[in-house]
Amino acid sequence: MHVFRFEAYAARQESKELVGCWLHSRDFCEAAGRRKSVARLCSACGELVDLAVSAPGGQVETREGLQCPRCGLNARVRAGISLLRGLVDPASASIYVTEQATSTYAWMQAHHQGALYGSEFEPDAAKRGKLAANLQHLGGQGEINFEDVTRLTLPDASQDAVLTFDVLEHVPDYRAALREFARVLKPGGSLVATFPFTDQPPTITRASINAKGQIEHHLPPEYHGDPISGGVLCFYHFGWDVLEEARQAGFGKVEMVMPWAPEQGIVYGNWTLLARR
Known part of the structure; x- marks a missing residue:
């Protein structure tokens, strides 16, 4: 897997390699859009599989789609896990994942030998019970932990890695x-x-919380799916300024990276924030 790495928007603009990457991905999507699946190596399973092609509105989904039929992981998650493997030792690392009742967490439970802690933002015990049943259905196990990512109960300096997949956009105070x-x-x-x-x-702010604690919409509401409610409000579409926000939050080396592995069904667009403490 090749990883494009940039510490600022200006550096990204100067990259000629990205243009070739985009052109290759365009051709890939044109061909894949005429099929129900494409044979590619799943980096999570380590096997050649037929990745499911989803093309809502005729456009191939290169982040949420290209799902592996074995592990259930989409391209975005497989790319993130591949990045994680290059950062920590799976035999000993302590990892916090900001989700739990998902295929991603079930896969992590099955493949990570170190300490693993996941959570969901669900204070209701009955609903957490339903989430636990969902996790079990996906092949995972255990009770669901409740955490507010703006006020974690984890001790200081306790984790080797934090893994958060499409969660920050749902957090009004993402800086916290x-x-x-x-x-x-x-x-x-x-x-x-x-x-x-x-x-x-x-960064585009789609919604915010006002002084009265009420939601104010600045753009038409956008909801993303979850296992229980069926939709969670999206507050942000992030831009390159999130790198500076991460630096101000206490991170040292901060990059936006884009994994590139067309042989694995990981093509243009899977941008990921990597930040080192």
Whole structure:
């Protein structure tokens, strides 16, 4: 897997390699859009599989789609896990994952030998019970932990890595979440984060919480699916300015990276925030 790495938007603009990457991905999507699946190596399973092609509106989904029929992981998650493997020792690392009732967490339980802790933002015990049943259905096990990512219960400097896949956009005070991630990471620990990314300098605020604690919509509401409610409000589509927010939260080396492995069904667009404590 090749990884494009940039510490600023200006550096990304100067990359000629990205143009070739985009052109290759365009051709891939044109061909894949005429099929129900494409044979590729699943980096999570380590086997050649037929990745399911989803093309809502005729456009191939290169982040949420290209799902492996064996492990259930989409391209975005497989790319993030591949990045994580290059950062920590799976035999000993302590990892916090900001989800639990998902295929991602079930896969982590089955393949990670170190300490693993996951959570869901669900204070209701009955609903957590339903989430636990969902986790078991996916092949995982255990009770569901409740955590607010802006006020984690984890001790300082307790984790080697924090893994958060498309969660930050649902957190009104995402800056507080970044500070918490930095707090719980050990020196040298890493944050691996995905979220809707504009690939433009400014973050787009779609909604916010006003002084009265009410939601204010600045753009038409956008909801993303979850195992219980069926939809969670998206507050942000992040831009390159999130790198500076991560630095101000306490991270040292901060990059936006884009994994590139067309032989694995990981093509243009899977931007990921990597931040080292």
